[in-house]
Amino acid sequence: MWSFVHGDIMDGGTRQYLRASLGLCPRHAWGHAVVEIELWQAGAGARGGHQPFDISVLNEDLLEYAAGELRKPLSWLHPGMAHQPAASRSCRICGELAGPLPEGLRMGYANSNSNALALEANELAFTTAWCRETSSTWFSRACPRCLGNDGADPLALCRRHLAAGGPVSRATGHAIADRLLELRQRLLRLLDSMTDHGKPATAAENAAWVEALGWFAGWALPLYLTSSNPGS
Structure with missing residues (x-):
C-alpha cells in the first residue's frame, strides 16, 4: 500500500484499471486513505502534510466516470432505467496480495521498515x-x-447499497450523477487547497474526500472513528 501511494496511482494503466474496478475494495480503499494521511508527512497547503492528496486525485476521476455511467440508459430494452456503474475488475491490491510471497528478505518501498510503518499508520491519529x-x-x-x-432515498445511498436495491429510473440516475459531479467540484477545490498557491478549503471541501470514499466504499470507517468510544 505504501508503494501504491508512492506513484502507482499516477500510472495511466493503473488509473484505467481503477476505473474498471471502481477503485479499491472497501478495506483497501480506506486503507489507502489511512496510509497516505498517517504516513505522508510533508506537503503543500495550510496543513503541510497528513492530507488526502492521492485519494482526492483518484476519487475525482472516479466520480466523473461514475456520473457518466449513471447518465446512460440501462439498455435499449429499458431506456427509462438508468445504467449503474459496476466493477468489471477486482480490487488491484487484493490481487497483488493473493499472489505468492517473494522469497528472501522482504523490504518495503524504498527499503522502508514495513512493520514500523504499519504500527504508525494503525494509530489512525x-x-x-x-x-x-x-x-x-x-x-x-x-x-x-x-x-x-x-x-432510504436512492439519492442518499452509497454505490454498493444503490446497486443492491436494483435498477433506478433515468431521472434518479441523472439526479445521482448531478450529486456526484457537485461532490467532484468540491474535491477539486480541496485538491487545489493542497497546492502551493491554492485557496484554503472550506468545511464542505474538507469533507469531500470522506464523502467520495463513502460513496464508493461505504461509510464504516468514518462512522467508527467518530463514534463516542472507538475501539471499545
Whole structure:
C-alpha cells in the first residue's frame, strides 16, 4: 500500500484499471486513505502534510466516470432505467496480495521498515482528526443503509447499497450523477487547497474526500472513528 501511494496511482494503466474496478475494495480503499494521511508527512497547503492528496486525485476521476455511467440508459430494452456503474475488475491490491510471497528478505518501498510503518499508520491519529473535524458536514450525507436505517432515498445511498436495491429510473440516475459531479467540484477545490498557491478549503471541501470514499466504499470507517468510544 505504501508503494501504491508512492506513484502507482499516477500510472495511466493503473488509473484505467481503477476505473474498471471502481477503485479499491472497501478495506483497501480506506486503507489507502489511512496510509497516505498517517504516513505522508510533508506537503503543500495550510496543513503541510497528513492530507488526502492521492485519494482526492483518484476519487475525482472516479466520480466523473461514475456520473457518466449513471447518465446512460440501462439498455435499449429499458431506456427509462438508468445504467449503474459496476466493477468489471477486482480490487488491484487484493490481487497483488493473493499472489505468492517473494522469497528472501522482504523490504518495503524504498527499503522502508514495513512493520514500523504499519504500527504508525494503525494509530489512525490524523485520519481520526480529519473525520471528526469534518463530521458535522458529512454525517448528514452518509448512506442511511450504512447507518443501519431502512427505506432510504436512492439519492442518499452509497454505490454498493444503490446497486443492491436494483435498477433506478433515468431521472434518479441523472439526479445521482448531478450529486456526484457537485461532490467532484468540491474535491477539486480541496485538491487545489493542497497546492502551493491554492485557496484554503472550506468545511464542505474538507469533507469531500470522506464523502467520495463513502460513496464508493461505504461509510464504516468514518462512522467508527467518530463514534463516542472507538475501539471499545
